[in-house]
Amino acid sequence: MESISTLTENPKILVIDDEEIVRESCLRILEKQDYQVRTAEDGIKGLEILQEYQPDLVLVDLKMPGMSGFEVLESIFTFDATIVTIVITGFATVDSAVEAMKKGTYDFIPKPFQPDELRLVIHRGLERRKLVLETIALRNEKEMLREHFAAIVSHELKSPLGAVQQNLYVLAEDLDQKLSESQKEKVQRLQKRIQDLIKLINTWLRVISVDIDNIQDQFQQISLNPIIEQAIEIIEPHTVRKDIKISLKVQDQISEIEGDEGTLTEAIVNLLTNAVKYSKIGGKIEISTQQNGDNVQISVSDDGVGIAEDNISFIFSDFYRGNNLPEGERSSGVGLSITKRIIEAHHGSIHVESELGKGSVFTINLPISEQK
Amino acid sequence: MSKDVQLLIIDDDPDFVEGIQSILTKAGYAVDVAYNPKEGFKALKSKKYDLLLLDIMMGRGAEGVMVARKINKDPVLREIPVLIITGIREQMAFLFPGQPIHPRFLPTDELLEKPVEPDFLLEKVNHLLELAKEKKSN
Numbered sequence: 432m433e434s435i436s437t438l439t440e441n442p443k444i445l446v447i448d449d450e451e452i453v454r455e456s457c458l459r460i461l462e463k464q465d466y467q468v469r470t471a472e473d474g475i476k477g478l479e480i481l482q483e484y485q486p487d488l489v490l491v492d493l494k495m496p497g498m499s500g501f502e503v504l505e506s507i508f509t510f511d512a513t514i515v516t517i518v519i520t521g522f523a524t525v526d527s528a529v530e531a532m533k534k535g536t537y538d539f540i541p542k543p544f545q546p547d548e549l550r551l552v553i554h555r556g557l558e559r560r561k562l563v564l565e566t567i568a569l570r571n572e573k574e575m576l577r578e579h580f581a582a583i584v585s586h587e588l589k590s591p592l593g594a595v596q597q598n599l600y601v602l603a604e605d606l607d608q609k610l611s612e613s614q615k616e617k618v619q620r621l622q623k624r625i626q627d628l629i630k631l632i633n634t635w636l637r638v639i640s641v642d643i644d645n646i647q648d649q650f651q652q653i654s655l656n657p658i659i660e661q662a663i664e665i666i667e668p669h670t671v672r673k674d675i676k677i678s679l680k681v682q683d684q685i686s687e688i689e690g691d692e693g694t695l696t697e698a699i700v701n702l703l704t705n706a707v708k709y710s711k712i713g714g715k716i717e718i719s720t721q722q723n724g725d726n727v728q729i730s731v732s733d734d735g736v737g738i739a740e741d742n743i744s745f746i747f748s749d750f751y752r753g754n755n756l757p758e759g760e761r762s763s764g765v766g767l768s769i770t771k772r773i774i775e776a777h778h779g780s781i782h783v784e785s786e787l788g789k790g791s792v793f794t795i796n797l798p799i800s801e802q803k
Numbered sequence: 804m805s806k807d808v809q810l811l812i813i814d815d816d817p818d819f820v821e822g823i824q825s826i827l828t829k830a831g832y833a834v835d836v837a838y839n840p841k842e843g844f845k846a847l848k849s850k851k852y853d854l855l856l857l858d859i860m861m862g863r864g865a866e867g868v869m870v871a872r873k874i875n876k877d878p879v880l881r882e883i884p885v886l887i888i889t890g891i892r893e894q895m896a897f898l899f900p901g902q903p904i905h906p907r908f909l910p911t912d913e914l915l916e917k918p919v920e921p922d923f924l925l926e927k928v929n930h931l932l933e934l935a936k937e938k939k940s941n
Contacts, residue, residue, distance in 0.1 A: 597818075598821060
């Protein structure tokens with residue numbers, strides 16, 4: 432967890448300017464105001480001080496001998512983008528000040544300046560710095576809450592269920608000889624329902640707690656076709672139940688992509704699960720792969736109930752579920768949102784075309800890996 | 804053969820412990836239980852165990868991790884195979900940000916998710932015991 436810093440009582444200001452008179456007047460004007468001020472006469476020295484001083488705000492002269500003001504600004508952004516920068520400029524170089532602001536500098540002050548002008552610009556700059564730091568602190572806090580919530584859900588909900596299930600396993604074994612067939616069936620149903628519940632909690636936990644971008648650390652060269660075949664295998668029991676046929680149309684010579692096999696399989700299983708879920712009995716699903724230039728395209732199409740136009744924009748949101756789910760089907764409302772996140776973590780995109788009553792086509796585009 | 808094989812469970816959920824303990828006892832293992840890390844260490848120091856079944860989420864967080872790390876630092880205890888039984892794999896990801904999802908705490912450990920089916924549990928326990936035996940005879 433990165434440390435949460437807020438603006439200190441005596442904000443730290445660094446002045447980088449080659450003119451001694453400018454440095455001196457900055458010092459004189461600002462030190463009266465409870466600011467800590469340090470100065471440097473060129474970019475190199477300024478950047479040295481920057482590292483250990485960690486200022487809140489830096490005043491940079493654009494025109495200096497040696498390292499230019501622009502270079503100094505760039506190094507400051509790279510070092511810590513939350514540091515507010517203000518450029519000092521002659522009247523003749525207002526254009527370059529505008530240029531600097533386009534690149535992220537917060538403000539500029541033309542010289543020569545009056546003490547009040549400097550105070551005002553600095554005050555505004557520090558307000559900005561305060562806001563930036565507060566936003567970061569809030570964002571961190573939100574992240575922590577999410578993580579805590581996940582831990583609580585996991586421990587308080589999952590543990591008891593796990594304990595119940597563990598004991599059901601034992602009971603089922605102990606009573607194996609004593610129970611009638613219908614009693615055994617009841618025990619099995621109990622186990623099944625608890626297992627579904629645990630699965631559901633796991634899925635929700637993933638939505639809440641896991642930063643899917645983490646999978647990027649484990650990316651490898653992988654080929655898609657085996658993944659698709661594996662996904663079809665996983666989904667098979669469900670297709671049999673509804674008498675649904677999946678046809679597979681893969682392009683043979685398809686480039687490898689850079690990705691994570693586990694989550695990509697999950698993404699495709701999710702799409703296929705939905706296709707089955709929203710299909711009528713005896714429906715048809717087609718999954719295909721093909722390469723278009725630098726992209727590999729995976730399409731999953733079904734002839735099921737389709738999605739109403741009004742709903743299409745919501746289907747990739749957390750906990751959204753379609754309102755025309757066929758009878759007997761259940762949805763946790765997170766499959767597509769997880770799928771989308773997985774695909775985006777792979778630098779790909781997913782979109783859908785659908786017509787109510789006719790079916791849906793989900794299309795994934797993934798960039799092929801650069802190495803040939 | 805399992806008669807004199809001595810297992811230790813460290814887990815703070817008595818109901819869950821009950822569940823796995825009876826599976827293991829029925830399979831013929833001798834099973835001791837500790838309901839917190841402190842008790843667990845006392846047990847580990849007092850007796851020789853062939854395998855440890857360790858919960859991760861105990862007490863005020865991932866105290867099981869501390870147990871695993873402490874064991875790993877002890878030249879005698881680190882010889883004991885450790886089977887980790889935890890609530891959820893994904894959870895490991897935010898316990899160890901930036902590390903692989905299945906962190907290897909100890910050279911011989913295995914990771915199982917709660918709840919665990921009896922046959923699967925016995926298979927894993929057996930496997931770890933076999934591995935430890937092989938290692939010893941080498």
